[in-house]
Amino acid sequence: MNILPAIFEAVGLYSSSGGLGEHLRGLDIDCQTMSRQSAYNFVILALIFVNVVILFNYYYGLLNRSPFNQVGWWLGNILVGAFIIFLIAYVGSHRDLVNHRYCEQLSFHDGDCIGFGITAAIYSVVWSVLLSLLIKWKSIYNKKIPF
Known part of the structure; x- marks a missing residue:
């Protein structure tokens, strides 16, 4: 069993066996093989990339300024990243459902x-918090955010 599906399915917000989980793992339309690209891989790469960009902008980019060095601004950035990841996960799986693919x-x-979108958003928040703790120390204004 692949580790990414197991991590996502551990939250339990969507059907995994015989449902969306099988589809996301890459089961093709003819129901014979796992020949499609796993959607989990795409979502996790998007999760990592989107949140790295957002947090590097917060700690070292345009938002590394005095008025933005508050927990509310940091949380807003985290939630924007989570919303983007929710949309990526939801839209991809929903598009396949609607188009019967x-x-x-x-x-x-x-x-x-x-549920898959919410699960991805939860992991987006977790990743963002961990990443914040790792990269905040060299920031000029925001190094004490979130704590």
Whole structure:
């Protein structure tokens, strides 16, 4: 079992066995092989990239200024990143559902797509907090944010 699906499915906000999880792992339309690219890989790469860009901008870029060195601004950046990741995860899985680009033997619905998006957003927040703790120390104004 791949580690990324296991991490995402551990939250339990969407159907994994026989549902959206199988589709996200790469089960193709003919229901025979896992020949499609895993959506988990794309979402985790987007999660890492989007949050790195947002946090580097906060700690070393345009937002590394005095009026932005408050926890509220940091939290706003974290939530913007989480929302972007939610959209990436939700839209990708929902588009496949609406266009019937999945194995017909699988059973999932829009609520599963929302659950996958929420799961990705949760991991986005966790990654952002960890990344903040690692990169904040050389920031001029924001090195004491979040704490």
